[in-house]
Amino acid sequence: MREPSETGAGERILVVGPSWVGDMVMAQSLFMTLKARYPGCRIAVMAPAWSLPILERMAEVDEGVALDVGHGEFGWHTRHRVARALRGRFDRAIVLPRSWKSALVPFLARIPQRIGFTGEQRYGVLNDRRRLDKAVLDQTVKRFVALGLPAEKAVKGNFPIPRPHLAVDADNLAELRGVHGLSTRPGIGMMPGAEYGPAKQWPLAHFRALAKALVAEGFAVRVLGGPGDSEAGETIARxxxxxxNLCGRTRLADAVDLLADCRQVVTNDSGLMHVAAAAGTWVHALYGSSSPAYTPPLTDSADIHTLALECSPCFARTCPLGHTRCLTELSPERLLTAVLDAERHLAVEN
Structure with missing residues (x-):
């Protein structure tokens, strides 16, 4: 199949984006690769409506296209309607999710070139199917970027990975500080949630103990998350x-600004971990059932905290052994020491 020209002058590219916050942030590495490789191209990203505010913070994205289909819902009429609206507008589609239905809109929109990894019998809906070698493309972000490269270059897996960078809205940040009455002390962010399951969640008692110790050290703590994390936030802050406790009280775009304003964050392996990394904040990432080798924060300003027990990473939603030692034995004292050490490093840098 003919590859797009290396100049890519005026090429119109539709990317079918992922449905998770962290994956959407990592997808920016693909957008950056496309803009660098094909100057003058125009990138539109089709994704759930909730992700559009994140896309607006990415300089490489020219347009967001909302696809409002519920989780697990096929949504034939919605997909068909969106496809009709996109018909004739794009030269190429890159489909990041590996499901059959995720490739349906580009097919129905008659986009000439439709690229994605083989999966779920996607013959026909994709006409440039790539084999996924998980040993070579061993990280989610590598898989995303690979789909923006010619197949012969992607297969080697030794291409550069641009670091995501989300723009910050200073005016919005100033408003948020006033609306929420935020302390003027230097801020530490905490993200206790992880949608995947409890095997990725550091104990709330540990978060609370660390918050109490950080306040004693002169910091303010901002607990961030979605509406489902509100009770967890209250447990930490009470x-x-x-x-x-800002859980459920801010929009996703607000989280970008609030995290960029923090000195550091302590976070589970979650979507907001990737937001914090892309906002330029020092990240303390806690790994239990998941692996930092597979979904690391894409920044040099990060400390990875994992015990690497013989039973981890298991990638389970709940601990198969019932003890979650991989997280419970990561002590608040260890994190406090790490935060204070990083603070001294940041002070020297500044």
Missing amino acids: GLGHVH
Whole structure:
């Protein structure tokens, strides 16, 4: 199959984006690769409506296209309607998810070149199917970037990975500080949630103990997450001065600005971990059932905290052995020491 010209002058590319916050942030590495490789190309990203505010913070994305289909829902009428609206507008489609239905809109929109990894019998809906070698493309972000490269270059797996970078809205940040009455102390972010399951979640008692110790050291703590994390945030913040429970009280775009304003963050392996890394904040990433080799924060400003027990990573949603030692034995004292060490490093840099 003919590859697009290396100049890519005026090429119109539709990317079918992922449905998870962290994956959408990592997809920016693909967008950056496309803009660098094909100057003058125009990139549109089709994704769930919730992700559009994140896409607006990516300089490489020219257009966001909402596909409002519920989780697990096929949504034939919605996909057909969106496909009709896109017909004739694009030269190439890159499909990041590996499901059959994710490739349906580009097929129905009659986009000439439709690229994606082989999966779920996607013969026909894709006409440039790539074999996924998981040993070579051993990280999610590598798999995304590979689909933006010619097949013969992608297969080697030794291509550069640009680091995601989300723009910050200073005016919005100033408003958020006032609306939420945030402390003027230097901020530490905490993200106790992880949608995948409890085997990725550091104990709330550990988060609370660390928050209490950080306040004693002169910091303020901002607990961030979605509406489902509100109770967890309250468990961490209850009765502690300078600890703000913002879970469920901010938009996703607000989280970008609030995390960029933090000195550091302590976070489970979650979508907001990747947001914090792309916002330029020092990240302390906690890994239990998952692996930092597969979905690391894409930044040099990160400390990885994992015990690497004989039973981990198991990639399970809940601990198969019932003890979750990989997280419970990561002590708050260890994280406090790491935060203070990083703070000294940041002070020297500044």
